[in-house]
Amino acid sequence: MDKLRNGHPIDIEALLDPQVTLHPEIIKWRDKLTVDLKLLNSLRDTGQIQDCVFRPKGEQFELIAGARRYFHQKLLGKTWEEIPKKIKELDEREALLIAAAENFFRKDFNKWEEARVIYTLLTVGKIPVKEVAEQLGVKESYIKNRRSLMMLPKKLLERFEKKDIPIGYAKVTMRLSEYPEAQGKLLEEIESGIKNSYSGIRTIERADEFVTNILDKIKKQKDLLEKYGGCPQCESKNISESNWSGDEDKLDCKDCGHSWHKETKEPWKYYELKQKAKELGFEVEEGPDKIKLTPKDVADMVQKEANEQRQQDEEEEEGEKVLENFRSSVSLETILAPLIKENIQKMVIRGSNIDIELIEDPEFYFKGLKKDYKAGEKARIEVQYGWHSMQETAIKVHELIKRVS
Known part of the structure; x- marks a missing residue:
């Protein structure tokens, strides 16, 4: 006993009496049975106040309630005959309810352990939700919420039970119960948020918003497929509506790149030409x-x-034509001034180069080169305004010069 440490796992198989067998469901309710030095000292100094409960099971006795007391008595070296106990004839329903009453309200009982108790009562004990709620003294909604935790896919359930992910995310994950792969992706984002404060999902509210967006997209995709079918070319279901104005009747396949008219199924280029x-x-x-x-x-x-x-x-x-031979005598410095005034994000000077990063993009592109700067030759400056034509660029430059002149 001197070597025992508080919280150390108990080897229940090594301590089990030959006369005792464990209930296959009840024993799984707790995450693990660990040494409780306070209970151990109390049993040694004061004795066991509450009996362990067993029921006959063939030639053995099945442990129903008092597992912690039983195994701590075994740590103290007590024999089967020395341990205070009651042996009762109990059916499965009665046995589960007695065990639930023994464990459910323990201070160290966590939410996952509660969920296992409730799930066993509902599925193995075949006890209705209303009766379980009455027996445990909680609301029906409480029972349903705990039950929902146990309905997660096994692989996801294990990740929650290992406590890698806070239990608060379980309810959000259940909203994707019809889509196990999407649940897995959601948990990946949550884990990323837990490990890295700059990426992934970091709050339950953000997770809920993430799921809402996914469900909206799924509904939209289902509606599209139900109404128009898959891609006429490759039969893919990964289709989307065009976001461009004027292309409201256009559908695109994200897999093969095919585009077509949603009603007529005609290739979009063919439809446009027609x-x-x-x-x-x-x-x-x-x-x-x-x-x-x-x-x-x-x-x-x-x-x-x-x-x-x-x-x-x-x-x-x-009304906005610019003469073909139009040339400006205004310096580049004067033209640039209104574009960069109070718009500089960052400026770096490296030798003969000055790099300026602006807060907002003015859409102008300037290129200037003085071929013979020693002779005082003026620079030729080429300007481009976004993706606009040279004529449109000239008009914009003309407007800019008028503002600064």
Whole structure:
């Protein structure tokens, strides 16, 4: 006994009397049986106040209640005959309820141990939720919540029971009960958040939001597949609606890259070509897999489209035209001033280079080079405004110069 340490695991198999057998469910309720020096000293000095409860089981006796007292008595060297006990004729339901009453309200009983007790009463004991709640003195919702913990897939349940992940995340994980793989991914994110404060999911609220987003996406995906089916080309279910304005009828396959019209199933390029032909006044004769246009029809269509685009460009540029030979005498320094004023995030000077990182992107791209700086030759400065044309860029530069001049 002098070698025993508080909290040290008890080797129950080595201490078990030949006359005693353990109930296969009740013995699994506790995470593990450990040495309690306070209980050990009390049994030695004061004796055992409450009897252990057994029931006949063939030629042996099955331990129903008082496992901690029984095994601590064995640590003290007591024999089967010396241990205070009651032997009762009990059916399975009675045995489970007696064991539950013995253990459920112990201060050191954790939530997972409570869940195992409740799950056993409901499944093995076949006791209704309402009666279990009454027997244990708790609400029915309490019983249902604890039961739900035990309904997690075995692999996930083991991760919670090992206490790698706080039990508070179990209820959120149960929202994905129909999707075990998604549950696994969720726990990976939670574990990442536990190990690293800069990534993953770090709070139960964030986990709940994460699950809500997943369920919304699943519902949307199900609705899409139910209404339009999978990809016509590769039959993949990994499809999505286009987010671009004007492409509301377009579906995309994320696996093979195929795009098609959600209603007609036509390849999207085919559908666009057909619509464009109709807009240009052509009568379209459709076949099963192709659109029938003569080479001249296509040439006329391209020319007409080009003319319309040219007219549109001219209308947009009217009133803002810049002379082709326009040149500015304003220095680059003057042009840059309003772009970087109060907009500098970081500036680094390395020899002849100055690197400036801006807070907001002005969308201008400048490139300047003075070929013969000793002779005082002025630099040629090329400017590009985002992805816009040179004409649009010139207009933007012109506006900028007017603001700073």
